[in-house]
Structure formats: C-alpha cells, structure tokens
Amino acid sequence: MSHQQTEPPRLDLARLPTPIERVERIRKGWTVLVKRDDLTGTSLTGNKVRKLEYLLADAQAGHARRVVTCGGVQSNHCRATAIAAARLGLDCVLFLRTAEPTPGPPTGNLRLDRLVGADVRFITPAQYRDRTAIMTEAAGPDGYVIPEGGSNALGAWGYVRAVDEMASQWHAPPSAIVCATGSGGTLAGLAIGVRRRALDLPVYGVAVCDNAAYFTDIIDNISADMTERWPALPRVRAHEVAVIEGYKGRGYALSTPEEMSDIASVARRSGLILDPVYTGKAFRPLLHEPDRFGPRPLFIHTGGIFGLLA
Ligand SMILES: Cc1ncc(COP(=O)(O)O)c(C=O)c1O
CATH class of the missing domain: 3.40.50.1100 (Rossmann fold)
Structure with a gap:
C-alpha cells in the first residue's frame, strides 16, 4: 500500500523503526507486544x-x-x-x-x-x-x-506513519493497541492510521488526565483538520474513539502507591521500565482487566523515563 504522495514533509529525527518486543511474564500464558517508542533515541526520545x-x-x-x-x-x-x-x-x-x-x-x-x-x-x-x-x-x-x-493535524502524522511501520513488522495484527493519552495526538494518529490500512483492531487510549469526552473531542477535531488538509485520509469521529477512563488516579503527574507498585512489579517481572505520568498509568488496564484486550495486545511504550528520574 503506498500513501507516499499524501504525506507531508518530514525530518529524520527518530531512530526508526523502533522494535516490537514480546513481554511474556505479565500473566501466565499471555503475551503483550510492546512497541518500544521509548527507543526513538536516548535523550531525544519517546512518542x-x-x-x-x-x-x-x-x-x-x-x-x-x-x-x-x-x-x-x-x-x-x-x-x-x-x-x-x-x-x-x-x-x-x-x-x-x-x-x-x-x-x-x-x-x-x-x-x-x-x-x-x-x-x-x-x-x-x-x-x-x-x-x-x-x-x-x-x-x-x-x-x-x-x-x-x-498534538495537531501535522503532529498526528507521526502515529499515522507509526501504524505503517508496525504493519511492516508484525506477522499478524495484534488483538488491540493500547497507548497513554495526554494531549490526544498519539491516539488520533493511531486511530486514523489503523483505519487507513483497514485493520480490524480496536485502539484504546488510556486517559492520564481529563476525561473521555475531552479526548474524543480533540481527536474528532484533529481528524477533521487532517481530512481537510489531506483528503485521502479517513475521517475518524468522536464516537469511534475508545478512551479508557479510571486510571488517572490523583490526576495529571500525581501518583498513588498502587500505581508505583505496579510500575515496580512490571519492572521486576519483565525489565520493562514505565514512567509514573503516562505509561505507568496506561499499562494498568493490561494488568487489571487483561481480558478486555484479547489474546495478543500491543502496548505503545511512549517513553517518559526522565519523569521517573525527576
Ligand atoms: C511519555 C508520554 N507518553 C504518552 C504521552 C501522551 O501522548 P499524547 O500527548 O499524544 O496524547 C505523552 C505526552 O503527552 C508522553 O510524554
């Protein structure tokens, strides 16, 4: 599938493609695929x-x-x-x-x-x-x-393109994609990228602040802007966006002991380092309601390591 002609110009800043790793030890008999966008670079890193x-x-x-x-x-x-x-x-x-x-x-x-x-x-x-x-x-x-x-129409292209990158890496599509959502651009790009390739899989954004209505609105607006500027892109509307609520805890950039203990537990079990503001919260639905995501979910590790060390 070639969509090259519709893509806006892009600089080469990230180390791409980032790997997709299998994390096996989260739950017995279950594999979580992790798209390591925390490896886009060392300091210039993350989604x-x-x-x-x-x-x-x-x-x-x-x-x-x-x-x-x-x-x-x-x-x-x-x-x-x-x-x-x-x-x-x-x-x-x-x-x-x-x-x-x-x-x-x-x-x-x-x-x-x-x-x-x-x-x-x-x-x-x-x-x-x-x-x-x-x-x-x-x-x-x-x-x-x-x-x-x-997070605007241009920035969201980063994750439209990331879907193409992942589609060239996986042998079969995962059962779901899960990411943190904080300003909406990553989720918007993923949802549009998945639709553009006609992939039949849900994309979930886990809200780390605000609420579902806030994010579905942002994504609807980004999608409207994108289809206006690049008409070949599919239009994703608010009601088609899946935002998971219930994991923002005490609020943006605030942590609870339960969240920190989940971060430690994932780190000890798998070596995967999550951050307290975004990925640590977004990974929690995979720990606490895994059945929601099917047999082979893919988590986008969007980075954030420096927040853990702050
Ligand atoms: C580490 C990390 N993960 C996830 C997100 C959320 O991405 P977005 O702002 O595109 O919703 C951000 C930024 O907000 C981030 O810094």
Whole structure:
C-alpha cells in the first residue's frame, strides 16, 4: 500500500523503526507486544519525536528561527522539542506550567531543557489557559508555535506513519493497541492510521488526565483538520474513539502507591521500565482487566523515563 504522495514533509529525527518486543511474564500464558517508542533515541526520545519530525519540517520550511511550545514542568514534549531545536540550530522558548512560586532544582526533563539552552519561562495554571496567545506573542514573526504535546493535524502524522511501520513488522495484527493519552495526538494518529490500512483492531487510549469526552473531542477535531488538509485520509469521529477512563488516579503527574507498585512489579517481572505520568498509568488496564484486550495486545511504550528520574 503506498500513501507516499499524501504525506507531508518530514525530518529524520527518530531512530526508526523502533522494535516490537514480546513481554511474556505479565500473566501466565499471555503475551503483550510492546512497541518500544521509548527507543526513538536516548535523550531525544519517546512518542514526541515522531510528531516533531513533521512539525519541525514545517517550521524549517517556513524559515522559522525559533520554536515555542508549552507543557508541564516535567513535559517530555518540551524536552524533546528543546533538544530537537538545539540539533537543528533553532532557538527554543518553553512555557512551563507550575503552581509553585519557585520551582525546585532542575531535575529530569527540566534539567535537559536547561542543558540545551532553552529559554524556560514558568507560567501559572491560570496563565496557561491563555497559552496560545502567550506563545504567539513570544514567537513573533519568525517563530513557530507548536501546540501542547505537538498534538495537531501535522503532529498526528507521526502515529499515522507509526501504524505503517508496525504493519511492516508484525506477522499478524495484534488483538488491540493500547497507548497513554495526554494531549490526544498519539491516539488520533493511531486511530486514523489503523483505519487507513483497514485493520480490524480496536485502539484504546488510556486517559492520564481529563476525561473521555475531552479526548474524543480533540481527536474528532484533529481528524477533521487532517481530512481537510489531506483528503485521502479517513475521517475518524468522536464516537469511534475508545478512551479508557479510571486510571488517572490523583490526576495529571500525581501518583498513588498502587500505581508505583505496579510500575515496580512490571519492572521486576519483565525489565520493562514505565514512567509514573503516562505509561505507568496506561499499562494498568493490561494488568487489571487483561481480558478486555484479547489474546495478543500491543502496548505503545511512549517513553517518559526522565519523569521517573525527576
Ligand atoms: C511519555 C508520554 N507518553 C504518552 C504521552 C501522551 O501522548 P499524547 O500527548 O499524544 O496524547 C505523552 C505526552 O503527552 C508522553 O510524554
């Protein structure tokens, strides 16, 4: 199947293809396939790199000198953007959301943001609500604004393409695909990519914040934008998106002892390292309601290791 002609331009930033590994020891007689997108790179790593390949190609095509984006203090997306920008010789401004008047010492992702010279600006949750206006102003005429999580029509191409990559790797399709959903772009791309290849398998996004209606709306909007810009792509509507609720725990970037104990248990049983903000929460339905996903589910490991170490 060739869809090359419809694809937007892309930079080569991620180490691809990432492997699909079999994890056997989660439950007796059951295999979970894991798409190791935590191996897209060492520091420039995780799901965001796939989105940035398209977004930063667009920034370069428009001769941007600076990229501006936003997220939480430990945002993986911001860290990946800052590192990719440094690699491409672009300036990078990050608006990081924090309720703390003085955020503590830079650790994890924030440490890497600083190391590559990003212009880090802290904003309050109230200011964050006006992030689009704040970022547009900071960008100026020669800046390029990347929305939260890189989740827009262009960024979602990263996971449309990831489905093609996986389809060339697996011998038979898995029984389901499961991923964390935080800003919706990964889930949107996967759902559209699966439909585009006419694969008969459910794609589940596990909400790590907000609720199902929030995400189905985002994905509906991303899909509408994508089909407007690339009419050959299938249209995925809100009611066709499967979002799993019930695993966000205390909320975004907050952990519970049960979540941390599941992360430790998976690590000890299989060597698979999950992060507390995204993958640790998203893997839990596979542990606690495995029957929902059929005999051979595939989990997208979207990265996040620096959040674990922060
Ligand atoms: C490690 C990790 N996993 C999953 C996600 C969720 O992906 P998305 O923002 O595309 O929903 C993110 C970012 O939000 C992330 O950093």
